[in-house]
Amino acid sequence: xxxxxxxxxxxxxxxxxxxxxxxxxxxxxxxxxxxxxxxxxxxxxxxxxxxxxxxxxxxxxxxxxxxxxxxxxxxxxxxxxxxxxxxxxxxxxxxxxxxxxxxxxxxxxxxxxxxxxxxxxxxxxxxxxxxxxxxxxxxxxxxxxxxxxxxxxxxxxxxxxxxxxxxxxxxxxxxxxxxxxxxxxxxxxxxxxxxxxxxxxxxxxxxxxxxxxxxxxxxxxxxxxxxxxxxxxxxxxxxxxxxxxxxxxxxxxxxxxxxxxxxxxxxxxxxxxxxxxxxxxxxxxxxxxxxxxxxxxxxxxxxxxxxxxxxxxxxxxxxxxxxxxxxxxxxxxxxx
Numbered sequence: 001x002x003x004x005x006x007x008x009x010x011x012x013x014x015x016x017x018x019x020x021x022x023x024x025x026x027x028x029x030x031x032x033x034x035x036x037x038x039x040x041x042x043x044x045x046x047x048x049x050x051x052x053x054x055x056x057x058x059x060x061x062x063x064x065x066x067x068x069x070x071x072x073x074x075x076x077x078x079x080x081x082x083x084x085x086x087x088x089x090x091x092x093x094x095x096x097x098x099x100x101x102x103x104x105x106x107x108x109x110x111x112x113x114x115x116x117x118x119x120x121x122x123x124x125x126x127x128x129x130x131x132x133x134x135x136x137x138x139x140x141x142x143x144x145x146x147x148x149x150x151x152x153x154x155x156x157x158x159x160x161x162x163x164x165x166x167x168x169x170x171x172x173x174x175x176x177x178x179x180x181x182x183x184x185x186x187x188x189x190x191x192x193x194x195x196x197x198x199x200x201x202x203x204x205x206x207x208x209x210x211x212x213x214x215x216x217x218x219x220x221x222x223x224x225x226x227x228x229x230x231x232x233x234x235x236x237x238x239x240x241x242x243x244x245x246x247x248x249x250x251x252x253x254x255x256x257x258x259x260x261x262x263x264x265x266x267x268x269x270x271x272x273x274x275x276x277x278x279x280x281x282x283x284x285x286x287x288x289x290x291x292x293x294x295x296x297x298x299x300x301x302x303x304x305x306x307x308x309x310x311x312x313x314x315x316x317x318x319x320x321x322x323x324x325x326x327x328x329x330x331x332x333x334x335x336x
Contacts, residue, residue, distance in 0.1 A: 017272045023047050024057055035077030153214055160222045161187040170219040186227040242294045256291040257313040264309035
C-alpha cells in the first residue's frame with residue numbers, strides 16, 4: 001500500500017479490498033487443488049463476478065504475486081504448485097483469523113507477544129508471494145485502546161455472538177434527535193469501520209436486520225435466550241451497492257461519474273473502492289471513475305477530501321450537494 005493511498009482510502013474501499021483479497025486467495029487454493037478444472041467462465045460463475053474481473057484477478061496472481069499460472073486450453077493450473085496450509089483452514093478462513101488477530105493487537109489487556117506469534121503462524125500458511133498483498137489489507141487497523149468502555153462492549157458482543165445469545169441494549173439513535181430505546185438484538189457480524197465498530201444484527205423492534213454503531217450502545221446485557229443466524233445470510237448481499245456501511249442513510253442506487261486531476265487520479269487508480277468501479281484514463285493524466293452505488297454521507301465526505309481535484313460529472317444533484325457543503329465549510333472558516 002502506497003503512502004498516499006493509505007491517507008485517502010475509506011471504509012468502503014477497505015471492505016472491498018478485503019473481499020477481493022479473499023477471492024484471490026480462494027482462486028489460488030482452488031486452482032492448486034483441482035488443476036485444469038477451473039476456466040475463466042467457471043471462476044466468474046463461482047464468485048459471481050464478471051469474466052473481466054476474473055481476468056484482472058488472474059493478472060494479479062501472475063504478475064503481482066509472481067505465481068506461474070498456466071492455461072493450455074483445458075483450464076488453469078500452476079507450473080510450480082504453491083504450498084497450501086497443512087491444517088484444515090481454507091485461505092478465506094485463515095484471512096479472517098489473521099484480520100481478527102490484527103485487531104486484537106490494538107486492544108488493551110491482550111498479550112501482544114502471543115498474538116504476534118499467532119500472526120506469524122497464520123501468515124506462514126500462505127504462499128510467500130501473497131504476503132505483501134495480505135499486509136496491505138490487514139496491517140492498517142484502527143486503534144481502539146483509548147476506550148475501555150468500547151473494549152468492554154466489544155468483548156461482551158463477541159461473547160454473545162460466539163454463544164448465539166440474544167442481547168438487550170439501550171441504544172442512542174443519532175438520526176432521530178439522539179433518543180434512546182431498549183431493543184432485543186441477535187448479533188450477526190461485528191466489523192471495524194474507519195475509527196469505529198459496526199454491529200450487524202437482527203433487531204426485534206424493527207423486525208429486520210439493522211446496523212448499529214457500537215459507540216451508541218449505552219448499556220448491554222447478554223440474555224439466556226438463544227438464536228440462529230439464517231443460513232442464507234450474506235454480508236455482501238446485505239450491504240449491496242451502498243458506499244460504506246450505513247445502509248439506512250443511503251439513497252437509491254444510481255450511476256456516478258467523477259473526473260480526477262492527475263495527482264489525485266493516480267491515487268484513485270491504485271485503489272479498489274467499490275465492486276462496481278470502472279476506470280478510464282485520459283491522455284492528459286486525468287482519471288474518470290464510474291460507479292453504480294447508493295450514495296451515502298460517507299461518500300460525500302470522501303469526495304470533499306479531494307477538494308478542487310475532483311469534478312462531478314454525474315449525477316447533477318450531487319454537484320449541488322457538494323457545492324452547499326463547500327460553501328458551509330467556507331463560511332465556517334471565514335467566521336472562525
